[in-house]
Amino acid sequence: MKITEKTIRFLGRALCGDTGLVPYKSGPQLVDFFVNYGADDQYGEGFPSRWRYTEEKIREYNGTKFLKSILEDSVDPRDFMESDINICETIKTFNELLNFDGYELKKVGAFYKIADSKGILVEPETVTGINHDFIQEQIKKCNEKIEQGDFNGAITNARSLAEAVMIEIIEEHEGKEIKNDGKIENLYKQVKKILNLTIDPKTMPQTVLQILSGLDSIVGGLAGLSNNSGDRHANKFNTKKHHARLAVNSTMTLVDFLLESKEYQK
Known part of the structure; x- marks a missing residue:
């Protein structure tokens, strides 16, 4: 609409x-x-x-x-x-x-x-069909903001990308539109369950478990960094270029893995 x-x-x-x-x-x-x-x-x-x-x-x-x-x-x-x-x-x-x-x-x-105008009810839009090309396009926009010196905007865009991918996965799984409560950690918990990403020492090598644990840290760090320095908040943190680059690159790793995992589950 x-x-x-x-x-x-x-x-x-x-x-x-x-x-x-x-x-x-x-x-x-x-x-x-x-x-x-x-x-x-x-x-x-x-x-x-x-x-x-x-x-x-x-x-x-x-x-x-x-x-x-x-x-x-x-x-x-x-x-x-x-x-x-x-x-x-x-x-x-x-x-x-x-x-x-x-x-x-x-x-x-x-x-x-x-x-x-014809009196026909407007139905909720279907999920957008996020793919790797979409992710690359959004990451490119994040990097453009970094080069322009808009570090806070790049972090906000990175978080929005992560949320969009997670919401897509949840909506496709549940077959209906969901409401985001604004807490990216809650979205990630649902996504982990859907994609069977729960850490189980009995089924995965320790090295893989360490990387998966790192993804948990990325989500938590992205939430905290965007809350403190993203452009949707009063800036409590003097964001530097390398902070923004870290957030964007970490987000790319996270969402690319989630998308690959979704395709593997299919």
Whole structure:
């Protein structure tokens, strides 16, 4: 699902509750809301204004399978029960703008779902079919950011790549869309189980076990480094070029192995 910039700016102020169309959300509540869709932000010093943060997140998710869920969850009737806001008026106002982008919120049972201009419900997008070429393309983009001096951006992209590969593996295994809680370690635990990567001294040589243990360390280190120096957080760490290069190269090793393991399982 993809919307225009004008709609993004409207939703930035609307979804945080500034325009009175949906219940008000504080900064921490907004962070918790977007964590449901894979965000890994933290509320604290340097946090942008609520509407600007919301606008940035909508722009980030525009064109992805998560935007549909964000809009639908923002008008969950249960959130309006203790509010004086008339949800019918909210839906009418939202649709007046969404119609220009070819979408509308349509009532299905007790909830509202995104439909196209013909009234056909928009279904979640299928998994993207990540392959080795996709990985190489993303790593290339990471390296380009490093050469441009955007070390934090490269680390953020590397983590996003690792998350995308893990989510792909989980969704393909479960046959349905999942919600990322923003914790890459949790994704990796699920992936290890799916790919049978549990460390068992009885079935693998010690040298292989050491390498697999190293992958655990990569995931933990990537999570910590991106939390402290990635561009989605206030920078707590003076990131250097070699730190960014280490994160990117480690990520390439990790995701390439996961993809190979998935193909081997097939």
